[in-house]
Amino acid sequence: MDIEVEAQSNPAFSEIDALGADLQSVAEGNAVRLSFAQEQLWFLQQLEPTLTAYNLPRIFRLTGHVDTCALTRAFQGVINRHSVLRTRFFNDDGVPMQVVEPSVPFELNVIDLSQWQSSVREEQLHQTIKALVSHEFDLGHAPVMMATLITLNANEQVLAVCLHHIVSDAWSNPILARDLSDAYRCALRQDTVPNLAPMPWQYIDYAIWQREYASTGVLARGLDYWNRYLGEAVPPLNLPLDFQRPPSQSFEGAAIDFNIDTAFVARVLAFCRAEQCTPFVVLLMAWQILLARYSGQEEFAVGVPSSGRSREEVQDIIGFFVTTQVYRARVVPAMSVRQLCRQVRADTIAALNHADVPFDLLLSSRNDKREAGRSPLFQVMFGMQMADKMASLDLDGVVVEPVTHAHKSAKYELSLDITVGSENSLGHLEYNTRLFDKSSAQRLVNSYLSMLSAVIVNPDCTLQTLDFLDEVEKEQYRQWGVNSKTYPNSAPVHHLIERQVQASPTATALIFKQEQVTYAELNSRANQLAHYLIESGIKPEVRVGIAVERSIEMVVGLLAILKAGGAYVPLDPEYPRERLAYMIDDSGIDLLLTQSRLKQTLPLNQALHVLELDTLDVSEYATDNPQVELHTENLAYVIYTSGSTGKPKGAANRHHALCNRLQWMQDAYPLTESDTVLQKTPFSFDVSVWEFFWPL
Numbered sequence: 131m132d133i134e135v136e137a138q139s140n141p142a143f144s145e146i147d148a149l150g151a152d153l154q155s156v157a158e159g160n161a162v163r164l165s166f167a168q169e170q171l172w173f174l175q176q177l178e179p180t181l182t183a184y185n186l187p188r189i190f191r192l193t194g195h196v197d198t199c200a201l202t203r204a205f206q207g208v209i210n211r212h213s214v215l216r217t218r219f220f221n222d223d224g225v226p227m228q229v230v231e232p233s234v235p236f237e238l239n240v241i242d243l244s245q246w247q248s249s250v251r252e253e254q255l256h257q258t259i260k261a262l263v264s265h266e267f268d269l270g271h272a273p274v275m276m277a278t279l280i281t282l283n284a285n286e287q288v289l290a291v292c293l294h295h296i297v298s299d300a301w302s303n304p305i306l307a308r309d310l311s312d313a314y315r316c317a318l319r320q321d322t323v324p325n326l327a328p329m330p331w332q333y334i335d336y337a338i339w340q341r342e343y344a345s346t347g348v349l350a351r352g353l354d355y356w357n358r359y360l361g362e363a364v365p366p367l368n369l370p371l372d373f374q375r376p377p378s379q380s381f382e383g384a385a386i387d388f389n390i391d392t393a394f395v396a397r398v399l400a401f402c403r404a405e406q407c408t409p410f411v412v413l414l415m416a417w418q419i420l421l422a423r424y425s426g427q428e429e430f431a432v433g434v435p436s437s438g439r440s441r442e443e444v445q446d447i448i449g450f451f452v453t454t455q456v457y458r459a460r461v462v463p464a465m466s467v468r469q470l471c472r473q474v475r476a477d478t479i480a481a482l483n484h485a486d487v488p489f490d491l492l493l494s495s496r497n498d499k500r501e502a503g504r505s506p507l508f509q510v511m512f513g514m515q516m517a518d519k520m521a522s523l524d525l526d527g528v529v530v531e532p533v534t535h536a537h538k539s540a541k542y543e544l545s546l547d548i549t550v551g552s553e554n555s556l557g558h559l560e561y562n563t564r565l566f567d568k569s570s571a572q573r574l575v576n577s578y579l580s581m582l583s584a585v586i587v588n589p590d591c592t593l594q595t596l597d598f599l600d601e602v603e604k605e606q607y608r609q610w611g612v613n614s615k616t617y618p619n620s621a622p623v624h625h626l627i628e629r630q631v632q633a634s635p636t637a638t639a640l641i642f643k644q645e646q647v648t649y650a651e652l653n654s655r656a657n658q659l660a661h662y663l664i665e666s667g668i669k670p671e672v673r674v675g676i677a678v679e680r681s682i683e684m685v686v687g688l689l690a691i692l693k694a695g696g697a698y699v700p701l702d703p704e705y706p707r708e709r710l711a712y713m714i715d716d717s718g719i720d721l722l723l724t725q726s727r728l729k730q731t732l733p734l735n736q737a738l739h740v741l742e743l744d745t746l747d748v749s750e751y752a753t754d755n756p757q758v759e760l761h762t763e764n765l766a767y768v769i770y771t772s773g774s775t776g777k778p779k780g781a782a783n784r785h786h787a788l789c790n791r792l793q794w795m796q797d798a799y800p801l802t803e804s805d806t807v808l809q810k811t812p813f814s815f816d817v818s819v820w821e822f823f824w825p826l
Contacts, residue, residue, distance in 0.1 A: 158213060158230040158334075161222065165337040166344075166488035167438070167450050171296045172219060172226040172269070180266050183381035183539035184295035187263045188303065192287040194528035197318060198279060201289075201525075202238040204313035207324035209236050209273055211309060212448040214297045214333035219269040230334055231272050239278040255280060259290050259535055267294045288533065297333075299452040300515070301437050304522065306448055311524040318526060333449030336441075344491065352487035353495050359480070360431070360458050360507075363498055367421060367430040367509045369543070372567045375503045380564040383540025388575050390548070390555040394583070401586040405468070407475045410514045413548050414457070415467075415474045416582040417512050419593060420574075422461035423581075431508040432457045433542065436485050454489040455481045456507050463594035467585045470593065510544040517551030546578065577603075617793045622760045622785040624692040626792070627826045628653065637803065639826060642682050649826075652686065654753040659690035659743075661751040666721065666739070670695040670764045675714060675722040677701040677732055683743045684813065687723045688822060695758040697765035697782070702814040707733045709778065713770050714738065717780055762786035769816050781816070792824050801825060 164172055171184055209215040216234040220227055241258060243251045258280055267274045274294040281287050291306075298306070309326060316324035343349070402409055414432070422428060438451035457477055461470065493506055500506050523530045537560060545560040557578075561571040577598065584591075584598040599607070619626075627649075635650035647655075668674060674696045678684045691698040699717045701710055703724075711733035714722070724732060726742040734740060766785045770778040801807070807825040811818040 158232060161220075161227045161229045162334055162338055163341055164219070164226050164228055165333075165340050165450065166490050167453055168219075168228070168296050168337070169226055170490045171294075171450070175269060175296075176221075178381075181381060182264045182266060183383070183541050185263060185265065185267070185292055185539070186295055186298055187259075187290065187292040187535060189259060189291075189533040189535050190289045190523055191531045191533050192289055192525065192528050193285060193531075194525075195285070196279065196287050196289075196525060196528055198238065198240055200314060200317035201279065202236070203317040203321075203323045204310055205238060205277060206236045207313035207317070207326050208306065208309045209234055209275075210323065211326040211329060212332070213329075214447070214449045215273045215275055215293075217274075217297060217334070218272045219296065228334065228337070230332070234272045236273060236275075239276065240281075241278060242281045244281050244283050251282060255282065255288060259288070260538075262290045262292050263535055264538055265292055269294065269296060273297075296450055298448055299437075299450050300435075301439060301451065302448040305446055307523040311526075315526050329447065331443045331447060333447050336444055336447065336449065336451070340488070343486075344488075349487055349491065352484040353492060355480070355484045356456070356487060356492050357495060359477075360456060360496075364431045364456070364458060364507055365427065365429050366501070366504055367425055367427065367543075369421070369425050369510075371565045372570050373565055376564050378502045379505060380503075380562065381539050381541065382563045383537055383560055384563050384568065384571070385537035385540075385558060385560045386568075386571055386575055387534060388557045388559070388579075390557055390579070392553065392555070395550065395555045397586055398582065401589070405471055405475075405589075407471060408478070409550055411471060411475045411478055412585070413514055413582070414478075414512050415471050416578065416585050417546055418457075418459040418461055418474070419467075419470070419585065419596065420578055420581045420598075421510065422459065422593075423598075424574075424577075428461050428463070430459050432459055433508040433511045434481070435511070435513050436481070438485070440485060453485075453487075454511075455485065456489075456492070457481065457512075461593060463592065465593050466590050467593065467596065468589045471585075471589070505542055509542060511542050511546070513545070513547045515547075515549055517549055517554070544574070615794075617790060620762055620786055620789045620793075622692065622762065622764070623766065623788050623792065623823050624656075624689060626789065627689065627823070628755055630826065634803070640682055640685055641806075642680075645682060647682055652689070652826075653755070655686045656689040656693055657753050657755055658748040658751040659686060659746075660693035660756045662746075662748045663690060663694040663696065663721075664756060664758070668694040668696040668721065670758070670760055672696045673699050673717055673719050673765070673768055675699045675701050675717065675719040675738075677703050677710070677722060677724045677728060678743060679703060679725065679728065680809075680813075681725075683725065685822060687743055688813070691723075692766065693756050693758070695756075695760055695764070697767050699768045699770075699780075700813045700818075701732075702812055703728050703731060705814070707731075709773070713778060713780075716778075717768060717770075760785065762789065767819065769814065769819075783819075788819065788823070792820065795820060795824055 174184070175181055213230040216231045217228050218231060220229070243254050246254060258278060262276065262278055265276060274297050275292070277289065277291045279287055279289050313324040313326055398409060398412055402412055414434070418432060421430065421432070433454045434457050435452050436455050438453045439445055444451060460473065498506060540560050540562040543562050543565055547558040547560070549556045557575065559571055559575050580598040580600060584596055588596060631649045631653040636648050638646050639649040639652045640647040663674070668691070672695070674691045676684075676687050676691065676698050678687060688698050699713070699719055701713055701722075714733065714735070720737070721739045721741065722734070723741050723743055725744045729740065729742060762785045764785055766783055766788050768780045768782045770780050772778065801824065805825070807821055809818070809821045811821055813822070
């Protein structure tokens with residue numbers, strides 16, 4: 131389903147008209163540049179020629195007699211009237227171009243399933259529609275439209291029509307339906323192709339005008355607005371996923387359709403009247419709040435389709451006019467629902483006033499970081515339309531009913547579309563099946579309806595206290611929060627290692643280059659250093675810095691600090707000096723373990739006592755385990771965050787939490803004596819903790 135926000139008049143167009151750049155008719159047969167929107171789809175299709183995410187299928191069940199020959203002539207008449215349906219696309223020295231063919235023959239595919247048994251007939255119907263919906267168009271040959279008439283019995287047929295998005299959009303649906311209806315009535319009365327009234331303007335005229343319009347510099351003000359509104363960088367939306375994100379963007383998808391209760395819609399409309407806003411504002415606001423709750427983010431972006439048809443001349447043209455606007459969500463927890471509603475309303479008004487800026491021009495003007503597995507700027511969509519904008523096909527006495535079809539593609543991670551009608555309102559959630567499963571998508575639908583109810587019932591509630599969960603969900607979350615699993619042998623992690631030493635003293639514990647160390651040797655070396663550290667004043671809760679290169683000494687040093695009762699603070703020698711200086715000062719360490727070759731590279735201060743592990747002689751110290759009294763709530767280590775949101779922050783972790791994690795990992799992914807673990811992670815990252823101590 132293609133959903134678009136109803137366009138309002140845009141004052142920017144009157145200014146360009148005054149410059150004399152009105153729409154002018156272009157002779158067919160001349161190759162011209164694609165419109166900005168077409169060019170975006172063209173490049174996507176070149177990157178992935180089998181892409182079907184931008185197919186626009188429409189399925190109708192027809193009851194009554196349908197004249198197949200007349201319907202074929204009617205399609206031909208529509209193609210003759212709208213030149214975009216006679217357009218082919220090609221590459222001219224790296225530049226995508228389009229040219230209108232003077233004539234393009236059309237053939238209606240006709241399939242007769244009336245002789246099949248009922249069960250087989252339905253399966254054949256399903257497979258036929260599936261093939262049409264997933265048809266791979268060749269944009270180099272016109273028309274990029276196909277239609278199939280499937281006969282089920284003497285009085286019932288199914289008409290399946292599919293166009294590529296590069297020549298059509300949602301606004302085009304009623305235009306196509308109207309012209310096909312008119313052409314069919316004419317074709318019933320005559321044996322020739324209906325000669326529909328010629329269009330004063332064609333899509334190719336618009337494509338040329340748009341390029342000229344952009345070249346005048348008028349769009350610069352619009353681009354300036356959008357870039358100021360979006361800021362220097364738009365954070366990607368990080369929703370909880372059911373599956374690992376693929377390395378490149380995928381378009382596999384499915385959809386869930388749902389009804390919205392008429393009485394509930396009436397309450398939404400009443401709220402809109404009270405707040406002096408359109409239903410679009412409230413529906414988008416609820417979507418923003420829900421995404422913020424699911425992601426835990428206050429800022430992200432949502433794509434919103436806009437019809438792109440502000441000019442009167444293009445209202446009746448079939449073609450791809452729709453563009454995408456980017457709404458930056460700023461869901462501050464302390465805001466009230468009413469405050470956010472007014473913020474979204476202001477964003478909407480401003481967006482309509484700058485709706486003439488093509489999305490790909492905006493994208494090319496920015497320096498946002500792009501990821502191969504995500505769409506740029508935004509990852510989710512929202513759209514709304516009124517039901518009276520839907521297509522209506524009239525085939526001269528034949529009863530026509532639209533039919534929903536199985537969705538197999540998704541343009542974005544999530545796309546929520548709402549159709550508001552006077553009698554019935556519908557929702558449509560399209561989701562990427564490489565990221566979400568069906569149960570998560572259904573839960574999202576349920577949550578959206580609950581959120582929508584919550585915002586209109588509690589408009590003065592703050593967003594952080596807004597309650598939208600029903601009792602079933604609350605109980606489910608409570609159950610998820612209960613951990614009945616306990617580990618009775620919880621102990622400081624080095625005690626667990628000491629037990630392993632007793633069980634397998636001669637087994638290999640560490641391998642570094644050509645050097646191998648047994649459990650007994652590792653334990654003895656760590657004990658000697660631990661006794662030295664205890665003598666130096668290390669005791670429980672005391673933090674000890676360690677800045678060493680990957681080596682046996684690194685593991686000995688970490689284990690010795692724990693055995694002495696201290697908490698280790700890893701300092702990666704490859705970090706910038708300013709970062710290391712900040713971490714040394716912020717952590718409050720008085721003692722630093724390092725190596726002689728690194729000492730001169732570290733930002734040391736006079737108050738810091740430094741031990742060089744590669745030259746320190748602790749051979750005179752005892753090899754037995756230190757008897758330091760420790761509680762599992764004592765500190766085990768402090769690892770600093772990356773600092774991507776500001777200054778790095780020290781994350782302190784207890785022995786109990788570390789022991790619990792390691793024992794859970796052993797339950798979930800049991801290691802045996804035959805396993806070897808590669809310690810690959812820099813010891814300044816928390817994953818290294820599991821790699822060091824889990825296998826030991």
